[in-house]
Amino acid sequence: MPFLKKPQTTEPLVKVWDKKAQKCGLHRTIYSVNGDQYRGEWWDNKKHGKGMQVWKQAGIIFDGDWSFGKRNGFGLLAKFDPEKKEYVRAYAGYWKNDKKEGAGTYFYSPSGIYEGHWSKDQRAGWGRMEYENGDVYEGQWLEDNHHGQGVLFLANGNRYVGMWREGKKNGRGKFLFLDRGQLYEGFWVDGVAKCGTLSDSEREAAPSPTIYPIPEVCLLDPRSVLMEAQSYLTENDEKSTIAS
Known part of the structure; x- marks a missing residue:
């Protein structure tokens, strides 16, 4: 029949161009x-x-x-x-969904380098951070902050070993003053030492030792006093954390 058209055997140019554009x-x-x-x-x-x-x-x-x-x-x-x-x-x-995830090294500057784990573009898990001022932190991270157990090596040789929360010293820890030969052991809250003991430690080898050694504590039971104070601080810290 003359009014019937022959069926099209080739694809329209629009579809051809679309296929060519597909990568x-x-x-x-x-x-x-x-x-x-x-x-x-x-x-x-x-x-x-x-x-x-x-x-x-x-x-x-x-x-x-x-x-x-x-x-x-x-x-x-x-x-x-x-x-x-x-x-x-x-x-x-390593990356996941366009964000740093897993093990990786970030170069903030020639002397500011982080090597460790990441989560959603933030430092999280274990990591080592070398700061431009010469300080070095090794330990746990959460949301780009020191969080958990960690060691901070200061450029002058002193160091802190203990617990952290949201980038600040929180909980039990030790601060070694290697420059003057002293050791502080105690409890921190938001970066401030609240209670503990200060004693001489390798004072003879210290480059700038104190003039006089620390006298002996005369309390009958200093350990019980410290434990009671730390228990009080821990309880208050937990209450403030829950409230916030």
């Missing part, structure tokens, strides 16, 4: 209008596999693993240094 597999560099660029693997039109992304305006480069458009797996991050006028390393480690 899958290894592609050469893809440029964006804002200057960003990506070179690497794709799947279902999303970055997937190995690839390098350059965010031009932010001055950031990421080279590593991708999963359905997000950084997942191991990757290296570099940031542009306007003074050096070049990209410098910022992070080497």
